[in-house]
Amino acid sequence: GQSLEQPSEVTAVEGAIVQINCTYQTSGFYGLSWYQQHDGGAPTFLSYNALDGLEETGRFSSFLSRSDSYGYLLLQELQMKDSASYFCAVSSSSDSGYALNFGKGTSLLVTP
Amino acid sequence: DARVTQTPRHKVTEMGQEVTMRCQPILGHNTVFWYRQTMMQGLELLAYFRNRAPLDDSGMPKDRFSAEMPDATLATLKIQPSEPRDSAVYFCASGFGLSERGDTQYFGPGTRLTVL
Numbered sequence: 001g002q003s004l005e006q007p008s009e010v011t012a013v014e015g016a017i018v019q020i021n022c023t024y025q026t027s028g029f030y031g032l033s034w035y036q037q038h039d040g041g042a043p044t045f046l047s048y049n050a051l052d053g054l055e056e057t058g059r060f061s062s063f064l065s066r067s068d069s070y071g072y073l074l075l076q077e078l079q080m081k082d083s084a085s086y087f088c089a090v091s092s093s094s095d096s097g098y099a100l101n102f103g104k105g106t107s108l109l110v111t112p
Numbered sequence: 113d114a115r116v117t118q119t120p121r122h123k124v125t126e127m128g129q130e131v132t133m134r135c136q137p138i139l140g141h142n143t144v145f146w147y148r149q150t151m152m153q154g155l156e157l158l159a160y161f162r163n164r165a166p167l168d169d170s171g172m173p174k175d176r177f178s179a180e181m182p183d184a185t186l187a188t189l190k191i192q193p194s195e196p197r198d199s200a201v202y203f204c205a206s207g208f209g210l211s212e213r214g215d216t217q218y219f220g221p222g223t224r225l226t227v228l
Contacts, residue, residue: 030210030215031214031215033214033215033216041221042203042219042220042221042222043155043203043205043217043219044219045216045217045218048214048215048216050214087154087155091210091214091215094168095168095170098160098167098168098209098210098215099157099168100145100157100215100217101157102147102154102155102157103154104154105154105155
């Protein structure tokens with residue numbers, strides 16, 4: 001079967017750096033995505049990693065280690081508006097050819 | 113700018129009634145997904161279409177849920193009969209499918225369904 005684990009809550013101070021981890025178990029792994037969702041809003045795409053290593057997009061970076069079935073989202077220079085839920089999602093092969101499974105999400109609270 | 117649209121945004125209905133949710137994917141996208149989000153279960157994939165063909169609806173309770181794409185600009189999700197446990201936010205998302213750049217999905221604003 002498939003499973004994704006990520007912390008349920010993280011709190012950090014404005015201006016700091018925070019790392020949100022995601023571990024997964026799946027067969028036929030394609031890649032790991034990260035989505036951000038503000039309260040009452042829709043998930044929005046942040047990043048995708050198919051290969052090992054770090055992908056940087058502005059203040060956000062995402063890392064993947066396929067051998068460890070592990071990835072993380074790194075948020076730098078935290079701002080109050082970064083308070084949101086962050087979901088990791090695994091793309092993998094399935095009977096229908098493709099599946100995308102989301103973790104339960106990590107609620108990030110940025111404090112002054 | 114191009115967005116996924118969903119109607120209605122909010123729906124309150126009574127148990128046993130039929131509910132129809134509609135989604136207009138972004139023009140040119142060839143994949144459409146229906147998700148359900150609750151506090152307990154998180155984001156669950158209900159159905160997945162590629163080029164209007166249903167590829168995976170294993171996440172959907174077949175006895176009461178049905179998903180269709182009558183044309184490239186409309187996807188529907190129906191619940192008949194609805195039950196209180198169906199109360200959730202239902203998201204539609206569209207994209208270009210999996211590629212070397214990933215499988216970015218663009219989510220609509222969601223339909224918040226309450227079944228009394």
